[in-house]
Amino acid sequence: MRIIVCVKPVPDPRHWNRMSLHPTLKVLVREGIPNVVNPLDRHALEEALRIRERYGGEVMILSMAPLFSLSILREALAMGADRAVLLSDKAFAGSDTLATSHILSEAVKRIGPFDLILCGNQTIDGWTGHVGPQLSEFLGIEGISFVKMIEGFHFEEDGTAKAIVRKKTEGGYVRIEARLPLLLSVVKEINTPRYVTFSGILEAERKEIQVMSASDLRIDPSQVGLAGSPTKMADLFMPEVKRRREVVQEKPEMASKLIFEKIRQRGLI
Amino acid sequence: MDFKLSEREELLRKTVREFAEREIAPRMEAMEETGEFPVDLLKKMGEIGILGVITPPEYGGVGLGNLARIIILEELGRVCPAIPMALQVHHMATHALSAFANEEQKRKYLPPLAKGETMGVVAVTEPSGGSDVAGMKTSARLEGDRYILNGRKCFITNAHASDIWVVIARTGEGGKGLSAFIVERGFPGAKLGRKENKVGLRGAITGELVFQNCEVPKANLLGHEGDGMNIAIRNIVETGRPGMASVALGILNAVLEQAVKFANERILYGKPISSLQMIQSHLADIYADLEISRLLVYRVGWMRDQNIRCDAESALAKQFSCEAAARSARKAIEIHGSYGILREYPVQRLLRDALVTIPAGGTAEVARLVMARQALSLVK
Structure with missing residues (x-):
């Protein structure tokens, strides 16, 4: 089975207290914040590795990111992926989710045939959950989001194959059968990602990372970057969290009853 | 000279x-309470x-x-110094075997140690003292195809959690009469003595190994008879001291993080105490201790990797970083004020942990002896 796993470098959540918003540009100031593999993408990679362990095949990492993200891809290779493709070009900067999905889809077409694309359901920085579904649309394949379990695959005699997956819903799941090639966006319940091992780190040093630019992908620059992005940020702000205070001045017994009632009204008990 | 760590590191x-x-x-928490090493990890x-x-790849x-080892121990020590304390001694056992064992011994003992199926110790120190290696009393007497060991080793890290013991014992007179043996915990006459109740590094076990007519097959002699002193010294210099220094380095990382965190959160006079110059002076001292220690310890790692002899550098890194850890932990406690002596704040534990690193793996005095010898040799 040939599996592509989409990976995005995101600012390490452990350092988010050091992150700020640029007051006028309305972008995140990420300077000095180390990047990590988007947490859900690690679950996607773990699932891909488990499928490879069971059915054989190849796991490829696909990422669109600046060149300094090579070390993030190396980490994904150290977890066990076979090779990686990094899409990197100044022209890609400022791409919204639509332009990003377009770029990724063009790369997938050049990487060649595949059976599965696995993505994290959303990234911890943007949190849109758009890229998975948009990528499947661009590629003209089925896409399923919120996947919390891959039950298995059925291989037919005519060479086609189907996957049976569980899509997480509020309070339950939907069982879906879908034909390959297929894109699945996974949630964290799907598995527990493995630790990178030291021997994995050594092996990763010998694995290939291919870097592709806009011209390698023969992409029209007007379709990507800021120019190709219809999404416009209206505003970006840090929500102000304030404690609400209320003073109850009654005799203790009455006060406790009142406080209890207030807590109950808010549905906290 | 290149101070940048590689992508691998x-x-x-x-x-x-x-x-x-x-x-x-x-x-x-559990380690602090029980003093037990989490063997399942x-x-x-x-x-x-x-x-x-x-351990070389061909032996698992x-x-x-x-x-790489130093970086790993440092990172573990940043979170819980007891763990790298235990592991550093485990590494000492793997080093003793990689460097001095014969092929058969390596094939038998190294893979399970490298995979975590067994745990190792190196046992040199005796109740008569650890610094005076040549004065040790534990004896090994050859009888037919086995050595009979009698004696007692104390302050042995990992003792009660371990399976494979590299034991130095006396087969002859003086410093040249020492030999090293690979003793399995299950050998007849190999026993566990008392388990110590330490103030710090509580998750690393410290205890006694006792040999009562302990039967060790002749095939388990490490190197040759008389190699014991060399094995003990090389092991402590090349692995033990850099290892202890790495534990201290881990402590220093944690000390700086805790000190800065508290100084930023604690408000006095309407602003965080980190804006006060008296507090900043403490923070600068801790920062200096951390950075100096890191340079010293990493240098030893680099020298070892280049196969450069580093007796004095190793002693310096050990002595400086362990004392720096204790000194800095005290400063961090001072930054915390009375909060620093509360059990729920980690700085008091970091001081206790740091105190344990000072005598372990060669006291500060022994380290200074080695450094003085080096200093005296520089100018004729």
Whole structure:
């Protein structure tokens, strides 16, 4: 089975207290914040590795990111992926989710045939959950989001194959059968990602990372970057969290009853 | 000269940090309370490669070398110094075997140690003292195809959690009469003595190994008869002291983080105390101790990896970083004010942990002797 796993470098959540918003540009100031593999993408990679362990095949990492993200891809290779493709070009900067999905889809077409694309359901920085579904649309394949379990695959005699997956819903799941090639966006319940091992780190040093630019992908620059992005940020702000205070001045017994009632009204008990 | 860590070393650090924060941090409380080493973590650490980091790949390890080992111990120590204390002694056992064992012994003992299926110790110190190696009393008498060991080793890290003991014992007179043996915990006459109740590094076990007519097959002699002193010294210089220094380095990382965190959160006179110059002066001292220690310890790792002899450098790194850890932990406690002496704040534990590193693996005085010898040799 040939599996592509989409990976995005995101600012390490452990350092988010050091992150700020640029007051006028309305972008995140990420300077000095180390990047990590988007947490859900690690679950996607773990699932891909488990499928490879069971059915054989190849796991490829696909990422669109600046060149300094090579070390993030190396980490994904150290977890066990076979090779990686990094899409990197100044022209890609400022791409919204639509332009990003377009770029990724063009790369997938050049990487060649595949059976599965696995993505994290959303990234911890943007949190849109758009890229998975948009990528499947661009590629003209089925896409399923919120996947919390891959039950298995059925291989037919005519060479086609189907996957049976569980899509997480509020309070339950939907069982879906879908034909390959297929894109699945996974949630964290799907598995527990493995630790990178030291021997994995050594092996990763010998694995290939291919870097592709806009011209390698023969992409029209007007379709990507800021120019190709219809999404416009209206505003970006840090929500102000304030404690609400209320003073109850009654005799203790009455006060406790009142406080209890207030807590109950808010549905906290 | 290149001070930049490689992508490999950065990735090692990241991996170990994640493991330590996720798997070890939640176990800290229990270790403090019970004084027990979490033996079940060995297997996981073995799978990652932490236990076999300096064991060659042909014997089940990953062979990443000494600088890699130091970075790993430092990261573990940042979260829980007791763990790298235990592992550093485990590494000493793997080093003794990689460097001095014959092929058969390596094939038998190294892979399970590297994978975390067994735990190792090196046992030199006796009740008569650890610094006076040549004065040790534990005896080994050859009888037919086995050696009979009698004596007692104390302050042995990992004692009650371990399976494979590299034991130095006396087969003849004086310093040249010492030999090293590989003793399995299950050998007849191999016994566990008392378990110590330490103030710090509580998750690392310290205790006694007792030999009462302990039967060790002749095939388990490490190297040759008379090699014991050399094995003990090389082991402590090349692995033990850099290892202890790495534990102290881990403590220093934690000390700086705790001190800065508290100084930023604690409000006095309407602003965080980190804006006060008196507090900043403490923070600068801690920062200096951390950075100096790191340079010293990493240099030893690098020298070892280049196969450069580093007796004095190793002693210096050990002595400086362990004393720096204790000194800095005290400063961090002072920054905390009275909060610093409360059990729920980690700085008091970091001081207790740092105090344990000072005599372990060669006292500060012995380290200074080695350094003085080096200093005296520089000018004729």
